[in-house]
Amino acid sequence: MFERKHLKNLKGYVSGIQPTFNNDIIKLNSNENPYPPSSRIMDCLKDFNFEQLRFYPSAKSDSLRECISKIYDVEVENIFCGNGSDEIISLVFKGFFEENSSIILPYPTYTLYETIAKIQNVNTIFINTDEDFSIDIDKILSTSKKATGVVIVNPNAPTGILLSVEKIKFLLNQFKGLVILDEAYIDFADENSSCLNLIKMYPNLIVLRTLSKSYSLCGIRLGYCFASKDIISVLDKIKDSYNIDTITQLIAEEGLKDRAYFNINLEKVKRTRIRLENELVNLGFKVYGLNANFLLCKPENGLEAKDIYDYLVDQNIFIRYFNQKRLADKLRISIGTGKEIDILLSHLNKLVTEREMSFEPNF
Numbered sequence: 001m002f003e004r005k006h007l008k009n010l011k012g013y014v015s016g017i018q019p020t021f022n023n024d025i026i027k028l029n030s031n032e033n034p035y036p037p038s039s040r041i042m043d044c045l046k047d048f049n050f051e052q053l054r055f056y057p058s059a060k061s062d063s064l065r066e067c068i069s070k071i072y073d074v075e076v077e078n079i080f081c082g083n084g085s086d087e088i089i090s091l092v093f094k095g096f097f098e099e100n101s102s103i104i105l106p107y108p109t110y111t112l113y114e115t116i117a118k119i120q121n122v123n124t125i126f127i128n129t130d131e132d133f134s135i136d137i138d139k140i141l142s143t144s145k146k147a148t149g150v151v152i153v154n155p156n157a158p159t160g161i162l163l164s165v166e167k168i169k170f171l172l173n174q175f176k177g178l179v180i181l182d183e184a185y186i187d188f189a190d191e192n193s194s195c196l197n198l199i200k201m202y203p204n205l206i207v208l209r210t211l212s213k214s215y216s217l218c219g220i221r222l223g224y225c226f227a228s229k230d231i232i233s234v235l236d237k238i239k240d241s242y243n244i245d246t247i248t249q250l251i252a253e254e255g256l257k258d259r260a261y262f263n264i265n266l267e268k269v270k271r272t273r274i275r276l277e278n279e280l281v282n283l284g285f286k287v288y289g290l291n292a293n294f295l296l297c298k299p300e301n302g303l304e305a306k307d308i309y310d311y312l313v314d315q316n317i318f319i320r321y322f323n324q325k326r327l328a329d330k331l332r333i334s335i336g337t338g339k340e341i342d343i344l345l346s347h348l349n350k351l352v353t354e355r356e357m358s359f360e361p362n363f
């Protein structure tokens with residue numbers, strides 16, 4: 001009843017089902033990493049000085065930003081840390097888009113952007129992706145006069161389609177508003193797919209990253225972004241005073257430093273992705289982009305996406321079904337461990353075989 005008028009019809013972000021964690025559940029619906037975080041984190045928590053919790057954390061996550069600066073070879077002043085990249089997205093909208101201004105987003109994309117735009121009273125202009133879900137920069141540019149910002153999730157979610165660095169450069173050369181480039185899944189794409197280096201050339205570019213996916217750390221909520229010092233100083237100005245707690249800063253730093261473990265897990269996820277893709281194709285699914293830790297796929301074997309989803313939920317296997325335009329006939333499957341994917345595939349195999357048998361002529 002005290003709600004602001006423009007929020008009355010806001011639905012809020014809808015996440016996938018988050019069942020209580022237990023070993024009987026196979027959870028492939030939120031693009032979480034199937035492997036545990038680095039064991040270095042456990043070691044450092046064991047040594048953690050409990051007394052330290054009496055004090056406020058570093059307000060700008062200084063030590064963590066130093067660590068990020070070394071790993072990515074970017075100056076500390078060009079880095080901002082947030083309570084998940086979701087917080088950074090909110091701050092970007094708060095800090096850079098006037099009420100009733102407009103931003104451009106490809107459709108489909110990560111739905112939180114639309115929710116946050118609505119909260120800030122910013123209009124969204126959706127540009128339909130092509131038939132194969134690739135993003136057409138020319139289409140974006142042809143609408144861009146009306147907008148002060150463009151959001152590109154790269155690789156895009158939930159499609160897994162990657163835009164090349166060249167295409168993003170082309171966009172940046174033509175469009176002078178703010179470009180928010182969300183690289184939440186970029187570690188799972190080929191090397192050199194990131195546009196991180198472009199922040200030195202384009203003062204209107206923000207590159208977002210997160211520890212939630214490739215570092216197995218969505219439980220601590222730590223995102224970071226890279227941008228010009230001017231942009232970072234605005235984010236610093238409007239953030240909550242101590243937006244990241246002491247333990248999160250500590251865990252994030254340890255997780256980031258364990259490069260060897262990070263690389264091993266990335267390779268495992270990529271290998272399982274290739275296997276899952278091959279098997280899905282054999283089972284009569286069309287598979288879209290192969291650049292993230294999930295696959296979007298469409299059953300073309302006579303089965304219905306929603307029926308498959310419901311059947312799998314009954315088996316305690318959670319994948320993602322989006323009841324929305326262009327996605328309602330598809331499923332998004334996060335890459336799990338090899339064993340989880342084996343179990344998933346055995347169920348899909350059963351469904352496909354049953355379907356084929358029901359169509360065999362009865363002599």
Ligand SMILES: Cc1ncc(COP(=O)(O)O)c(C=O)c1O
Pocket residue numbers: 030031083084085086087110153157182184209210211212218221222223
């Ligand atoms: C494209 C994209 N950006 C950002 C996020 C949010 O990341 P975080 O956990 O850092 O808030 C997600 C989460 O699924 C995502 O898919």
